Each structure stands twice: as C-alpha cells, then as structure tokens.
Amino acid sequence: xxxxxxxxxxxxxxxxxxxxxxxxxxxxxxxxxxRSVEAAEDVVQETLMAALKSSDTFAxxxxxxxxxxxxxxxxxxxxxxxxxxxxxxxxxxxxSGDSDAGFTVSGKWKGxxxxxxxxxxxxxxxxxxxxxxxxxxxxxxxxxKLPPHFAGVFILYQIEKIxxxxxCKELEITPTNVWVILHRCRRQLRRCLEANWIREKKPxxxxxxx
Amino acid sequence: xxxxxxxxxxxxxxPLPPCEEITKTLSAAxxxxxxxxxxxxxxxxxxxxxxxxxxxxxxxxxxKAVQKLAVSAEREIxxxxxxxxxxxxxxxxxxEED
Numbered sequence: 001x002x003x004x005x006x007x008x009x010x011x012x013x014x015x016x017x018x019x020x021x022x023x024x025x026x027x028x029x030x031x032x033x034x035r036s037v038e039a040a041e042d043v044v045q046e047t048l049m050a051a052l053k054s055s056d057t058f059a060x061x062x063x064x065x066x067x068x069x070x071x072x073x074x075x076x077x078x079x080x081x082x083x084x085x086x087x088x089x090x091x092x093x094x095x096s097g098d099s100d101a102g103f104t105v106s107g108k109w110k111g112x113x114x115x116x117x118x119x120x121x122x123x124x125x126x127x128x129x130x131x132x133x134x135x136x137x138x139x140x141x142x143x144x145k146l147p148p149h150f151a152g153v154f155i156l157y158q159i160e161k162i163x164x165x166x167x168c169k170e171l172e173i174t175p176t177n178v179w180v181i182l183h184r185c186r187r188q189l190r191r192c193l194e195a196n197w198i199r200e201k202k203p204x205x206x207x208x209x210x
Numbered sequence: 211x212x213x214x215x216x217x218x219x220x221x222x223x224x225p226l227p228p229c230e231e232i233t234k235t236l237s238a239a240x241x242x243x244x245x246x247x248x249x250x251x252x253x254x255x256x257x258x259x260x261x262x263x264x265x266x267x268x269x270x271x272x273x274k275a276v277q278k279l280a281v282s283a284e285r286e287i288x289x290x291x292x293x294x295x296x297x298x299x300x301x302x303x304x305x306e307e308d
Contacts, residue, residue: 015305019305023301027292027293045300045305049304109228113261119262120264121264122267126271130278136278136282143276158277182241183237183238186237186269187269189272194268
C-alpha cells in the first residue's frame with residue numbers, strides 16, 4: 001500500500017523507454033529549430049545521454065517530456081555556440097553566399113535594386129498564403145537553403161522570442177553580427193519565396209517598366 | 211510626367227544610402243531603436259523607393275510565416291520528419307554503450 005502511494009507521488013524515470021516514447025518528438029523539436037537532420041540527431045543523442053547521467057536531478061515537478069525538452073533546449077544552444085566558435089565572423093562573410101540578392105553590382109546605381117530583380121508586388125493579402133500547405137512547404141525548402149547555423153539563430157529569435165542581447169550572450173557573438181545574420185536570413189528567404197512561389201504563380205505579373 | 215517624376219525621384223535617391231544599406235537598416239529596426247540620422251535617411255529613401263516599401267512589408271510577412279511554421283510544428287509531426295529507424299538504432303547503441 002505504501003509502495004503504490006509512493007509510485008503516485010514520485011514519478012519514476014524510465015530511461016529505456018525515452019527513445020521510443022519521445023524520440024520523434026525531441027527529434028522534430030530539434031529539427032524544426034536547427035533545420036539539419038545530422039545536427040538534430042546529434043542533439044537528441046546528447047540530450048538522452050545527459051538525461052541518463054543526471055536522472056537523479058529530475059525533481060518530479062514536471063513531466064518527463066518537459067524535463068527532457070528543457071535539456072534539449074540547452075543542447076541546441078550548445079550546438080549553435082560550438083558551430084559559431086569554429087567559424088570566424090564578419091559582416092561580409094555573413095552576407096557572402098547570398099551575393100545574388102537582386103542589387104545592381106556596379107555603376108551609378110550600385111547597391112540599389114536591379115530594376116528587373118527588385119521586390120515585386122505580392123498582392124493585397126499575402127497573409128492568406130500562410131493557410132496554404134504548399135506555401136509552407138516552399139518556406140521549409142527555402143529555410144533549408146540557409147546556412148543551418150544562421151537558420152538556427154533566426155528561428156530561435158522568431159519562435160522562442162529570445163531577445164538579441166541574450167542570443168549574443170548565449171552564442172558569444174556580437175550584436176552587430178546577430179543583426180546581420182537576421183538580415184541575411186530575411187533577405188534570402190524573401191527572395192527565395194518570391195522566386196519559388198510568387199513569380200511561379202503569377203508569371204505574367206512581373207514588374208512593369210515605365 | 212512620369213519621366214519628370216522619375217528624374218526627381220532619382221535625383222533625391224542618389225545621394226541617399228543605397229537600397230542594400232536601407233534593407234539592412236529596415237531589418238535592424240525590428241530589434242533596436244534607429245538613430246535620428248538613420249530614421250531620416252530611411253524615411254526619405256522609402257519615400258522615393260517602391261521596392262524598399264515592398265521589402266518592408268515582405269520581410270514582415272517572412273517573420274510571420276516562420277513563426278507560423280513553428281506553431282504548426284508544435285501540433286503534429288509530419289511523417290517525413292520522424293526520427294529514421296537507422297538513427298534510432300544508432301542512438302540506442304550509443305546510449306547502451308554509455
């Protein structure tokens with residue numbers, strides 16, 4: 001009788017079933033933030049290992065799932081920090097790889113939009129696109145074209161609403177670099193969506209030249 | 211008329227920071243307060259440039275779309291995003307060895 005009441009009050013951890021019960025959830029959680037299969041699998045493995053080692057710190061005031069998710073969040077940050085540490089950073093490097101961004105490259109109008117490639121009109125109500133499954137698939141495809149560690153920062157900023165100062169501290173990068181990373185992601189995503197969705201759907205409605 | 215307008219706009223836009231700079235400022239503006247100088251230059255630029263006006267609306271939309279993607283991610287896991295059986299085995303082995 002004592003045993004059964006103990007069972008109710010102190011949740012038992014069952015490490016052997018974690019992978020089966022939460023593997024897919026943890027993996028998708030990591031993947032939707034890191035946008036890389038390998039990175040997501042790595043952090044899931046690290047999370048489960050860390051959980052195994054520190055299972056005695058499980059306080060029991062949260063569910064197993066949210067406890068594991070908490071560890072996973074830290075591991076995602078650790079992963080990004082490691083990637084950033086290995087790469088050197090300045091603005092030009094962050095923006096390189098996206099050189100064909102639609103700007104005029106030389107002449108009097110250098111740095112201004114190329115008249116053929118500048119943003120076109122997306123119509124009155126682009127918000128309705130968000131309801132379309134195909135559009136969201138194009139968005140995912142575009143996210144996967146970003147360097148994964150940039151996408152990681154962008155997504156954490158957007159969905160966890162982590163302020164940039166905190167991102168800087170966690171990832172040990174400067175505020176300017178964070179701003180340039182966010183800028184690069186927005187710029188590239190915008191252009192990718194325009195090329196693969198807006199222009200595809202409305203081939204006749206390019207920019208009219210006056 | 212159009213030719214005249216384009217001339218005026220071009221004359222106004224040329225001494226201003228180019229679109230490439232402005233788009234960077236527009237993105238940063240979502241996160242920090244712009245300086246007085248940045249605000250004035252950006253306003254003037256936007257006044258002359260329909261592309262950058264579209265750009266703001268569109269990056270606003272990009273932000274919303276990414277947030278929406280994350281929300282739907284909380285609900286269900288698409289079959290293509292399940293942990294693959296091979297990786298599952300590999301992780302299991304790593305856990306057992308540990």
